[in-house]
Amino acid sequence: MSTNDHTVPQFYLRRFARKNRGKAHQIVAAPAENLDASFPTSVRNVAAVNGFHWGIDPEGVPHHTMEEVMTSIEKAAAPAFSEVLDTAWALPERWPPTLDTRVRLSWWVAAQILRTTRQRHRLDHLADQAAESGLPEALDPALGPLHKFAQNNRHLAFITEHLAPLAAIVGSKPWGIGFSDACLPTSDVPVVVMNGQDQDNQLLSVAYWDVLVPLDPHRFLIMPTPGSQPDPGTLADHRVKFHPGLGLALGDMLWGAADQHVFWHPDHVPYIIEMGPGSRGPRLPRPWAGDTHEPPQSIMQYGVMPPGMTVERRWLEEHPPRRASTPA
Template identity: 45%
Template sequence: MATNDHTVPRMYLRHFARQKKKASTNWFIRARALTDLDRTFEANITHVASVTDFYGARAEALLSDIETRAAPVFRAVLDDPSGALPRTWPLKREDRSWMAWWIAAQMVRTTRQRRRLASLAAAADAGQPPLEMPHSLKSLAGRDAHLRFMADQLAVLAQIVYNRPWGLGFSDACLWTSDVPVVILNGHDDEDQLRAAIYWDVILPLDPHRFLILPGLATLGDDPDKQRDHLTKFPGGLGLWINGVIYDAADSHLYCHPDHDPLPFLGAHLGRGRLPAPWSGEEQSDRPSPSYLVEYSALGKNLTVERRWLNEHPPAPPAAAEEVAGPAPVTR
C-alpha cells in the first residue's frame, strides 16, 4: 500500500501554522515556491512537504516514533507560560535525547539529501567508493541509498547533536522555515555529514520567533557562556540572517505562519547565491556556495522575553520604517 510520507514533520510545521476555526484539527501554513517567492498559497500542513512512497512503511514508522516522543519536548520549550524563552533551560537528559534524535532525523530525511545522495551515487558509479553502513542495518535499508544513509548516520548524528552546546533563542524578526528545516552552516552538503555536524554551526527555526542554534567551534571561541547550553536573543538583523540561511538551503519550498511573513523585510538578504545544486546539472563554479560567520552573545541569567512579543510586533523606529520591527524588550 502506498504511503504519504512527510519529508518535514507535520508536528513541526504546525508551529508555523494557524487554525481557521477553534478546535479544528486542520492547520494552515503559508507556502511559496523558490521559483516564485512573490506568489504564496495557504495550504493544510497535511498536503505540504509530502511525497508518495518517499521512505516506505518501515522508515516512516521509525520517523513517526521519533516525532511522537519529541512532540512534548517542543511543547515544553515553546509553551512555557513564564516567558517566550523558558525559565528552565537546559532540557532534562531524556528530553534532550529525544530532541537530538529529532534534529538528527531532519538532517537525513529531506528531499535535498535524497538528491545529494543520488548525485554521490552517480559519482560512485564513476569510480568513487560507495557509502558504508553497518551490516545489522542493511535489512532496514535494503538497496535504497537514502535509507542506507539514514540508517548509517542517524544514531551517530543524534549523539553528536546531543553533545553539542545548545542555544535557544528569540528573534525580533519573524522567521520562516523550509523543506530543509535544519541547516549545517558552511557544511550542509559536505560528503562527511558527521564531520560537518561536529564542526559547523547548526540552525533550526522552531516557530515564527524562536530558534535553536548549536554554535560550531569557530562561533564558540573562548566564550564560556556559549560553551554550555544558553539562551540568546537575536535583533532583527540577525533574525533576517537566519531567514537568509534557510532560503539558501531550501530544496523547493519555504513555509511561514500567515501572520509572520518575513519576506517583505528581507530585501538584500536574498540577493546572494543559494547553495549549489549539482544534481540539477549546476557546477560549483556556476553558483559558488555561500559562507557564513555569526557572532552573538548569550542572554544574561534569569532573563527572558514576554510571551506577548510572540504575537505582537513592536513598531520600527521612524528611520527604519521599511525595515524589521523594533526589538522586543528583555525582562526578568
C-alpha cells in the same frame, strides 16, 4: 499505512501555521526559487512525497520500516517541543532542558538532517558520479515499478547507518535557545548546517559547524561549535536574543538551504520574504540541479543573555511597528 510520506513532520509545521475555525492548520508556502509565488495551504499538503520512505527487501517486497521509525521519533519529540516552547515565557524558564527532552530532540534533529529530499538528491548525485566513473550500479532496472523503491534503499540505508551517531553528536553540542525579533520561516530542510550542509561526511560536518533549527516564527535552536564564539557563555547551553539584523541573517540561511519550498506563518511574514529578489544573497548550490556557483559562507557571532533573563511571551505575537523608510 499511507504512501504519502511527510519529509517534514506535520506537528512541527503546525507551529508555523494558523489554526482556522473548522479548518486545518493553514501555512503559507512558496517555491524556494520564487518566493513571490506564495500560496496558502494546509500543513497536510506540504513537504509530502508519495512513497518517500518506502524500501524494498531482498525478495522485492516494499516495506514501510523507515516510516515507522520516523513516526516513533516524531511521537517522542512532540512532548519535548511542548516542554521547551509551551511555557509562561517566550524562552523557557528551565534551561538546559532535561536529559529526556535533550535526547528526544537530538534524535528529531538528526532525523531532520538525514531524511530530507535535499539529502536524497545529494546521495543520488554522488551515486550518479560514481556510475559515470565506471563503478557498478547496484540497482536492477528489471524491477520495473518497484525500481523507484529500490532507489530509495540507498537513502534509507544512509539514514539507518548515521541516525544514532548523529543524534549523539547533536546532543553533545552546546544548545542555545533563541528568540528572534524578526519573524522566521522554515522549509523542507528544517535543520541548517551552516557552511556544511552538503559535505560528504555529514557526521563530521554537524560536529564541526554551527547548526540552526527554527522552532516557530520567533524561536530557534542554535548549536555552535565550542570555541567558535567569542562569548565563553556559548561553550555551554545558553539563552540568546537576536535583534532584527541577525534574525534576517537566519531567514536568509533557512531560505538558502531549502530544497523546493519555504514555509511561514500567515501572521508572521519574514523580512526575507518581503525583500525583492535582487536584495537576497545566493542560495546554496544544488549540483544535482546544475548549479555551479560557490556556496555562500556565513560568519555569525553573538553573546548570550545574562542568567535569569528571558523574553516575555507576548512578543511571540506582538510586533513593534516597523520604521518608516527615510527618503533619500
